[in-house]
Amino acid sequence: MRVNFTVNGRPQQADDVWEGESLLYVLRERLGLPGSKNACEQGECGSCTVRLDGVPVCACLVAAGQAEGREVVTVEGLAAYARHRAGRPPREDPAELSPVQQAFIDAGAVQCGFCTPGLLVAADDLLEHNPDPSDADIREALSGNLCRCTGYEKILDAVRLAAARAGEAG
C-alpha cells in the first residue's frame, strides 16, 4: 500500500509498504531517515521515539497505515521544529542544533549514541510542556527510554542544562 504523511514538515510518500509494517521501518528503510533507532521493536527502549501529531510515541508500535495524513517529527527534524516553536526564522546553517541537542553534547550525555535520538525527542517534548522540570519530572518523562552506556546522570544534567539555558534566555 501507499502511505502519505508529513515528516519534519515535508510531505512524504512511501510506496509498497507492507500492511503490517511499522512507522519506524518506513522512516528508516523507505524514507532514508535512520535517526530513529531500532533496538527492541517492542516499545521497551524508546530509541524509536518520534512525535506523532505532536505526541511522543514509539514509532515501532505505530502501524505505517496509521500515520496516513499525520505529522511526524523525528530527531532529524528536531532543530527546525525547535526553531519554529521559538518563533524564529528557519535555520541558515543546516548544522545548527536544537537547544536540547546542544545541551546533550555539552553535558557529555552521549556515549555510543544509540539511545540519544529517542531521548532527545522525549526531552524536547518535556521541556516544551514543562520549561522548569523537577528531577522527578525529568525521570518520569524519560522513563520510557533506556540507555546502556551513560548511567543516566549526564542525561539528567543535559536536560537540566537545556532548561537552565532556556530560562536565562527567556
Place this chain on the structure above:
Amino acid sequence: MDFLRPGSWEEALAAKAEHPTAVPIAGGTDVMVEINFDHRRPEYLLDLNRIGDLYEWGDDAGDVRLGAAVPYTRIIEELGGPLPGLALASRTVGSPQIRNRGSVGGNLGAASPAGDAHPALLAAGADVEAASVRGTRLIPVEEFYTGVKRNALAPDELIRAVRIRKADGPQQFSKVGTRNAMVIAVCAFGLALHPETRTVRTGIGSAAPTPVRARAAEDFLAAALADEGLWESGAPVPPALARQFGELAAGACNPIDDVRGSARYRRHAVAVMARRTLGWAWDAYRGRERTARCA
C-alpha cells in the same frame, strides 16, 4: 494482509461484520509487538485511529462513558476526579510513550490477566459496551474475561466504550513489579469504597487466569464495617479486621509460578496489597468524613 481504514464507527462495524477475523488496532501497543515478532499475521488489520468517537468520553448519568481508544495519558489528565482508581492504574502503565497510545479498549481486547485497567474497572464497577451491526450490548466487566487472554466479544463485535461507575468514595490501586516504569504486574490490586451503598469492591490482577474480584473479602469487609458502625463513626479499621480482609483476598487468587513470581509470593503480595490499599482508602474516607462533620 489488508489494512482496513474505516472513517466512522458505522463503517468499522460493517468492516468487522464482513471480515470477522480482522484484528482491530487502536494504540497498537499490544498488536504491533505481536506483528513485529511474527507472533501474529492477521489477514486484515482494522485501524480504529480515524474514528473520533472512540477518543471521546462523556458523562452518562452516574457513569463515565469512556471511548474505547482514549489513551491512558488523557485518563490520567482528565478523569482523576470521577475515576480515581483507573487514573492511578493508568499511571503505572508502561512509559509515557506507551500511555500516549495505549487504551482501555486495547487492554480489554487483549484481556491479559496482567492488564492494569482490569482491577480498577472491577473495583469501580463497569460495563463493556460491545457493538456490532446486530446491535449493542452491555457486558458486566466481571463477565467479560473468559480465560487467559480471552474475552466475551463475538467475532463481529467491537468495543465502543466502557461505562464506568463514577467514584462515590476513595479508590486505590497497587501493583508489584521490579521497578516503577515499564513493568508488567507481578500482581496488582484495586479497591473502591462505595459509601453510598456501604459496599466495598475489589479487583485482582495477575493472580488468576483472568482478572477477578475477591468477593468473599468484599462481603466480609462490608459486613464488618456495618457491624462495627465504622461507616458512621469514621473510626480506624481494626488491624485484625484488615488482616483478615487481606487473607480472604489472597484466597480469591489462583496464581501460577512463572518468571515474574511464584504462586506463593503472589498470594502473599495480594494479601499485603489488600490490607494496605484498604488502609489508604479508609484514611481518605475518614479524612473526608471529618471534614464533612466539621463543616
